[in-house]
Amino acid sequence: MSAPNKSYDPVEVETLKPEEIERMRDEALAAFAAADSLDALHEAKVAHTGPASPLALANREIGALPPQAKAEAGKRVGQARGAVNKALGGRQGELEAERDARVLVEESVDVTLPYDRVPAGARHPLTTMMERVSDVFVSMGYEIAEGPEAEAEWFNFDALNFTPDHPARQMQDTFFVQGPAGDDAESGVILRTHTSPVQVRALLDRELPVYIVCPGRVYRTDELDATHTPVFHQIELLAVDEGLTMADLKGTLDHMVRSLFGADMKTRLRPNYFPFTEPSAEMDMLCYVCKGESVGNPDRPCRTCSSEGWIELGGCGMVNPRVLTACGVDPEKYSGFAFGFGIERMLMFRHNVEDMRDMVEGDVRFTRPFGMEI
Ligand code: DAH
Secondary structure, eight states: OOOOOTTOOTTTSGGGSHHHHHHHHHHHHHHHHHOOSHHHHHHHHHHHHSTTSHHHHHHHHHTTSOHHHHHHHHHHHHHHHHHHHHHHHHHHHHHHHHHHHHHHHHHOOOTTSOOOSOOOOOOOHHHHHHHHHHHHHHTTTOEEOOOOSEEEHHHHTGGGTOOTTOGGGSTTTSOEEESOSSSOSSOOEEEOSSSTHHHHHHHHHSOSSEEEEEEEEEEOOOOOSSSOOSEEEEEEEEEEETTOOHHHHHHHHHHHHHHHHOTTOOEEEEEEEETTEEEEEEEEEEOTTTTTTTTTOTTSOOTTTTTSSEEEEEEEEEEOHHHHHHTTOOTTTOEEEEEEEEHHHHHHHHHTOOOTHHHHSOOHHHHGGGOOOO
8 A cells, every 4th residue: 555645735626615615515504495396305315425425435535645744634525415415304304394294184083074884773762662662561571463464354353343333444444454344245455544453363373472562654544744644553452262351451551651762661551342342441650751740830841742741642442352362362261451552653752753743754964853763
C-alpha cells in the first residue's frame, strides 16, 4: 500500500469541494421534500444515503486525503450527512403521520350509511300472541290440536248441537264452499266459523281423557272494517275427563289471565247461551290497566275497558252432554269444559290497536314494533 499523497488537496478533489458537498446535500433535501409517499421516500433514501450515494462516495474519498486535509473535509461531509439524515427522519415522520391519518379515515365505519342487507322480517303479532296463549296450556300438559279450515257442516254445526234453523247456519253469516245449507241431507262444506269443530274431531280421534288447545283461523261473512274482518283467529280449549266441574273451568281461566297479564288478574263468568255448552257463560277478565279502579271513578277514566272494569274475552261452559254423546263419549262417566276467544280482540286491547285493518294489511311498519321474537 502506498503512502498518503502529501500533495493531495481536498479542494482539488472534485467530489470534496464545498460547493459539491452542498449540492449533494441540497439535492438530498429536495428529493426528500419532494417524496410524496413512504415508497418514494425510501427510494430517495437509498439514492442519497445508501452506500452508492454521492455523499457516501465522497466520504470514502476522505480516507485518501493527507492528514491535514482530512479534518476539514470530514467535518464538511459529516455535517452534510447529518443534515441529510435529519431531513430524512423529519420527512419520514411527516409521511407516516399522513398515512396514519388517512388509514383512520379510510378504515372508519360510518354506522349511518344505508345498508344493503335484506332485513329480517318480524313475525306477525297475531302469530306470536297465539303461540304465547297456547304455551300457557302446553306447559300445563295440554296438546295442540288442529282441524281443517274448509270444514264439514256436520263438525262445525250439527255435532255441536246447532239446530238446522240456527241463524249462524245461514248464507249471510257463513261462507259455503260446497252444497247448500238447509234441507240437503248431506253435510255441505263451509269455511269453519269457529275453532269449536276441533273439539269434536279431538273427541272422535283421541283417547280419553282429552286436554287440547286449538289455535286457528276462522271465517265469517263480515266486511273488513275497523272492528270486523272476514278472516280472524281463535283459540279453543277443551278438557274432557272424569269429574271435571265448572270450578276447574274457572281455575283454568284465572291461570290463563294471570300468566298472560299478571299475578293479580282474575276472570268472571256471566250466564249466556251456546248450543254446545251447558251451562254456558260469557267470560270477562279484570281490566289489566285499571284493575277495576275506573268504575264509578270519573277522576280515573280507563280507555282500555271504557271504565267498565272488565274486558270481555269470549265464551265458555261445560261441554253439553249432547256433544259428548255425538262423539261417542259417555256423559254419565265423563264431563268437560271448553272455551274459545278471538285473538284479534285480545291484540287490540292488549296493545291498543285501534283498527283491525292494520292486522291484515301486512305492513311491516305495523308488525315491527311488536319485536323480532322468533
Ligand atoms: N265458538 C264460539 C264462538 O265462536 C266461542 C265459544 C263459546 C267456544 C263457548 C267455546 C265455548 O269452546 O265453550 O263464538
